[in-house]
Amino acid sequence: MSEQLRETLRVELGARGYDIVIGPGLLAEAGAHVAPLLRRKRVAVLTDETVAALHLEALRDGLAAEGIEMVSLALPAGEATKSWPQFSRAVEWLLEQKIERSDVVVALGGGVIGDLAGFAAAVLRRGVRFVQIPTSLLAQVDSSVGGKTGINSPQGKNLVGAFHQPSLVLADTQVLASLTPRDFIAGYGEVVKYGLLGDAAFFDWLEENGPALAAGDMAARVAAVKRSCEMKAEIVARDETEQGDRALLNLGHTFGHALESATGYSDRLLHGEGVAIGCALAFELSSRLGLCAQEAPSRLRQHLRAMGMKVDLRDIPGDLPGAEALMALMAQDKKVVDGKLRFILARGIGEAFVTSDVPGEAVRKLLDDALA
Helix, strand or coil, rough: CCCCCCHHHHHHHHHHCCEEECCCHHHHHHHHHHHHHCCCEEEEEEEEHHHHHHHHHHHHHHHHHCCEEEEEEEECCHHHHHCCHHHHHHHHHHHCCCCCCEEEEEEEEEEHHHHHHHHHHHHHHCCEEEEEEEECCCHHHHCCCCCEEEECCCCCCEEEEEECCEEEEEEEEEHHCCCCHHHHHHHHHHHHHHHHHHCHHHHHHHHHHHHHHCCCCCHHHHHHHHHHHHHHHHHHHCCCCCCCHHHHHHHHHHHHHHHHHHCCCCCCCCCCHHHHHHHHHHHHHHHCCCCCCCCCHHHHHHHHHCCCCCCCCHCCCCCCCCCHHHHHHCCCCCCCCCCCCCCEEEECCCCEEEECCCCHHHHHHHHHHHHC
């Protein structure tokens, strides 16, 4: 069965291009996919404690099938790990393991581990190769593809990092079954984003197939991961270092990152939940500015609700700061250019665009209303 559900995509970046392989059962075959990259049959795996308990032995077996030895370090699970202390720990450990420039680091985990391990690989000996084995829906459709790596600082998310493309991405859709319903559905926030930013037909497909996908339909999961990765790969190939088009991938993120910061990067609000709420806010703002019909945000919110997702600021437990404080957090975003906030807005579902021409007053009113 797994063979029929196997998809391979290419990220076209010339000499730094790489494959994304998607489908169930890839952990068991990891050795066969990774072996061609290796000069010596040994890899260093960075993971987190939760993922290690679930999947590390399966990966060890998959690598051992090709005679590949594995050393591993499991960091604490959670967004707080994307920080200097754990990053330093990872880099020091890789040096202790005598990882050479010709070696390969493997990131086994969600977005936090993928971002941190990729950044560690980028700076270790001025750059070693790494393989992404994303274990969350969020990481499979978004953070594992495109070479953005980094950690958070007290000033904000992902403000320290590097562009460092992986050599291979293995998205084993079978491991998604081990996610809690909340974690799975949070990752769905990034899937919906792709339909919203550039493919209305994909959004139609998600409205129809989202419930089956959430319930575990493997073919639907493979199809959703594949289309998301295809769209991301096309955008990254056009604009690797985010000078233009790639900013579209930040739809929902300007609001979402501010909300994550306001909730202390805690489990009050998961990244994908912040993105979903952020997308709803971006579409509402677009509608208020007369860019799209009110039907678009209504349809988006209806779909997110149908999938059991957070949609409104009031869906976030606990108190939030006021509109002014949220806007101050948004101003700390990496997407600020010449002091102007860049927003990704939309003329409709599937028609997003980047603009710096958004009146602060409209954003403030939107947040005031959302907080009311």
